[in-house]
Amino acid sequence: MSNPGPVLPLEAVVEEPLSFEFEIPFTREELDREPLLSVSPARIAGEVSRVEGGHALTARLAWDGVLECSRCLAPYDFSPREEFSLVLYPRQSISESELSLDREDLDAHFYDDPNVPVAPIVEERIQMAIPMKPLCREDCLGLCAQCGADRNVAPCDCAVEFVDPRWKALELLKKGQV
Secondary structure (H helix, E strand, C coil), X not given: CCCCCCEEEHHHCCCXXXXXXXXXXXXXXXXXXXXXXXXXXXXXXXXXXXXXXXXXXXXXXXXXXXXXXXXXXCEEEECCEEEEEEEXXXXXXXXXXXXXXXXXXXXXXXXXXXXXXXXXXXXXXXXXXXXXXXXXXXXXXXXXXXXXXXXXXXXXXXCCCCCCHHHHHHHHHHCCCC
């Protein structure tokens, strides 16, 4: 991204919280997640206030997308809405002994410049919201392994008698052929 997009000017946050609202466009290629077929601009709104050692960010994030079901390959709408909080800390040089992350560091964002770009924060939240194995619905039946028919639309006539070949020796033993 050559254009950093909207930024949060942390130096402007003194006594009163700074409210913000942005729309940040992303492309499917930028997000580079295989189940994501399309994505709308993300809408983020919230405020930043000063806290000891940094700044607290609370925000609402909304975006729409289309994902591909990992079982039946059908596209389906995905519209996550999220409220989240982060603590923004200035990045400091740290020693080797301080290189581990604590549980509270998971909700922290470190910055080098007090004009913090919003797009990387939003992209991280979007990446975390996209499921590893997206399902169009919990009871999705998927595709038939033999004929490829979508079993959610109609049952197929294929016989489902697949036996894992690793169990063949036990089957022969049971039949007394060993």
